[in-house]
Amino acid sequence: MSYKETLMGEKPNTTAAVDDPFDEDNIDIEEGEITRGLVNGIISIDFSDRINALAVKSLDQTVVLKLLGRRIGYNTLHSKLYDLWKPSQEIKLMDIENNYFLATF
Incomplete structure (x- = not known):
């Protein structure tokens, strides 16, 4: 869906449903997807690619x-x-x- 379609409330012309892996139902955080640590005395938090993509998608x-x-x-x-x-x-x-x-x- 384009930005214009989203703002104007239009629906895209798609007939097949696409399974979105970042759907709100799939927000289970698994072991190892978030790692915490210290780098030069500063707290560091690293996210897996899936969690990072989920965060970016939620702010698009x-x-x-x-x-x-x-x-x-x-x-x-x-x-x-x-x-x-x-x-x-x-x-x-x-x-x-x-x-x-x-x-x-």
Whole structure:
């Protein structure tokens, strides 16, 4: 599905169902997929290729928002985004620290 199709709420022209190995039902973390350690006194966490791909896929439709020059509340930003962008589907907005927000489409 293209980015445009996702934003516009269109469905791709596919007739066969594709088995997605990164489907939400397949999020079982197996032994050895996450390794923790110390490198030069700094904590190191390494992920397997499958876990890394899963993390990247979960953020493929996410935008980091930072408003420069002023602070804005969650509800105000949420309303403003809907007024400006007029999305066809719900936007999930998450307040992360230091006046940053994540908007997931």
